[in-house]
Amino acid sequence: MTATLENPTAKPATEHAVRLAGVHKSFGQGQRSVVALAGLDLDVAPGEFVCLLGASGCGKSTVLNLIAGLDKPTAGEIELNSSRPAVMFQEAALMPWLTAAANVELPLKLAGVSRSARKTRTGELLELVRLGGVGNKRPHELSGGMRQRVALARALASALHTSGESASRPSLLLMDEPFSALDAITRDVLQAELIRVWRSTGAAVVFVTHDVREAVRLGERVVLLSSRPGRVVQEWQVGEGADEVALVDTINHRLREVISSHAAA
Numbered sequence: 001m002t003a004t005l006e007n008p009t010a011k012p013a014t015e016h017a018v019r020l021a022g023v024h025k026s027f028g029q030g031q032r033s034v035v036a037l038a039g040l041d042l043d044v045a046p047g048e049f050v051c052l053l054g055a056s057g058c059g060k061s062t063v064l065n066l067i068a069g070l071d072k073p074t075a076g077e078i079e080l081n082s083s084r085p086a087v088m089f090q091e092a093a094l095m096p097w098l099t100a101a102a103n104v105e106l107p108l109k110l111a112g113v114s115r116s117a118r119k120t121r122t123g124e125l126l127e128l129v130r131l132g133g134v135g136n137k138r139p140h141e142l143s144g145g146m147r148q149r150v151a152l153a154r155a156l157a158s159a160l161h162t163s164g165e166s167a168s169r170p171s172l173l174l175m176d177e178p179f180s181a182l183d184a185i186t187r188d189v190l191q192a193e194l195i196r197v198w199r200s201t202g203a204a205v206v207f208v209t210h211d212v213r214e215a216v217r218l219g220e221r222v223v224l225l226s227s228r229p230g231r232v233v234q235e236w237q238v239g240e241g242a243d244e245v246a247l248v249d250t251i252n253h254r255l256r257e258v259i260s261s262h263a264a265a
């Protein structure tokens, strides 16, 4: 599976795939307004895998939506130095009337990629997520885990689409609790698959979760947000050979502190 990868080991020379500086986000006006983020700073390097962790409602999805350009910050800067980010959500959100292959192909079609290049790329991506044999199936014929694999392949089709202006820019994949609706065994398998796929593509990933174990397993860096309004309170590097069990304990402890300090406030 090398044709899709475009030399993944050669990380781009840019400093960051995305940088958020002093980002504020409020929803609504006046007394009823909700301050979701208050001064959030975050840099993600090209090819880096960052997990965003925090209590429910602390603003994790808001961060992804802002990076994806689905919403605008109330204040602060977001500097994207990547191709248009691809987003993957908790639900696969596939087009039910299209086959798995056609779902993966869609972003390439919308981007104007030629038919033969689309077919080749779609085949490669389905192989990459180990769905080579089911491209002709429709979503309802697939299991939940398989549908999330299709969604991953579709996100990769979008993120790794490199032509024209975006060709020299790093890819960025935004993932919002993509495995949380799956059973534990399927989730475990897909986490391993995601690590493999990430290593082979060289895309930067921002992965939102509220599961500390998932964050430590997947991330090279785990970033903990405060309770709402969200800002970064602490982060941890997860190096090769890290004691993941101890790190999970440490982060859980800090997460509980963050939640209880918010409850006491």
Ligand SMILES: Nc1ncnc2c1ncn2[C@@H]1O[C@H](COP(=O)(O)OP(=O)(O)OP(=O)(O)O)[C@@H](O)[C@H]1O
Residues within 6 Å of the ligand: 027, 028, 034, 035, 036, 054, 055, 056, 057, 058, 059, 060, 061, 062, 063, 210, 228
């Ligand atoms: N469009 C919106 N309008 C009003 N309030 C919103 C909107 N989107 C998010 N919020 C509020 O902003 C806060 C942060 O929401 P967000 O979905 O980003 O949190 P989260 O950390 O992703 O939560 P969870 O882990 O439960 O998914 C919440 O209080 C939420 O109710």
